[in-house]
Amino acid sequence: MEKKLAFLGPRGTFTEEAARSLTQDQPISLVPYPSIIDVLNAVSNKEVAFGVVPMENSIEGTVNSTLDWLIHEVDLPIMAELALPITQNLLVAKREQPLPLSAITKVLSHPQAIAQSHNFLRENLPHAQIEYVNSTALAAKTVSEHPEEPWAAVGTRLNVEIYPLEFAREQIQDYSNNYTRFVLVGQEPLALPASAREKTTILVTLPEDFPGALYQVLAAFAWRKVNLSRIESRPTKKALGSYYFVIDIEQKMDDVLLPGAFAEIEAIGCQVRQLGTYPFYMQKANF
Numbered sequence: 001m002e003k004k005l006a007f008l009g010p011r012g013t014f015t016e017e018a019a020r021s022l023t024q025d026q027p028i029s030l031v032p033y034p035s036i037i038d039v040l041n042a043v044s045n046k047e048v049a050f051g052v053v054p055m056e057n058s059i060e061g062t063v064n065s066t067l068d069w070l071i072h073e074v075d076l077p078i079m080a081e082l083a084l085p086i087t088q089n090l091l092v093a094k095r096e097q098p099l100p101l102s103a104i105t106k107v108l109s110h111p112q113a114i115a116q117s118h119n120f121l122r123e124n125l126p127h128a129q130i131e132y133v134n135s136t137a138l139a140a141k142t143v144s145e146h147p148e149e150p151w152a153a154v155g156t157r158l159n160v161e162i163y164p165l166e167f168a169r170e171q172i173q174d175y176s177n178n179y180t181r182f183v184l185v186g187q188e189p190l191a192l193p194a195s196a197r198e199k200t201t202i203l204v205t206l207p208e209d210f211p212g213a214l215y216q217v218l219a220a221f222a223w224r225k226v227n228l229s230r231i232e233s234r235p236t237k238k239a240l241g242s243y244y245f246v247i248d249i250e251q252k253m254d255d256v257l258l259p260g261a262f263a264e265i266e267a268i269g270c271q272v273r274q275l276g277t278y279p280f281y282m283q284k285a286n287f
């Protein structure tokens, strides 16, 4: 039976692009889900074997719902990561007379996409109301279904091929070097292409009232010359001021260095949980 992969839908999201790229040529059917949480729950409940969700954007930072759900609500390994170049476009329903920017009353999109285009929107559409929705493609679909309304969506080029839409303006993101990292999670192994870069992500909980604990955690990696590429704190949700540290390590899990570092960190009273050890891919931009 063909395996299924859940992605943040509807059709036409950046997440769909990432999912297609990660599963090229494999007999896997892609199924859209309405939210990041629905994707992760579908994998966790074994409705589908795999899921792809956004994890971090180079302009706006971490997608908190992804990280928090992986930490608190489901226990799914990260199996791969893909960084995709992101270009945002202003899309309007196809009509006989083009809609001038000054006539647009409402702009719909995902909060990350709006945040990536703040300057453009403030300068060109200062009077338009902003409406946040679950994905860029949902915004695009909604705008295409209401051609009578002077609305616009911020989203991918792919939407113009899927829905009856046209470009009001192309490439409206505030910074050209805009990337989003997407992660593949799953319940079973998947054959993935080899990659020159591998990563391991861990979650570290510090003991209370231990001065210098974070310093010691970092020291365990530093003296082993293990490269870290991200350290992020997220609330444990148990008390104000209590945090987890999510750490990305630039190598895959091995038998010596990382177990040694984790044992050293645990010896000072920290807890270490592995969120995944996986290949990392990066798609080149043609901005």
Ligand SMILES: O=C(O)C(=O)C[C@]1(C(=O)O)C=C[C@@H](O)C=C1
Pocket: 008, 012, 013, 014, 015, 016, 054, 057, 063, 086, 110, 112, 113, 134, 135, 136, 137, 180
């Ligand atoms: O709405 C989409 O198209 C998504 O795939 C989500 C998402 C995100 O959550 O960051 C993905 C990439 C872009 O950064 C904007 C939105």
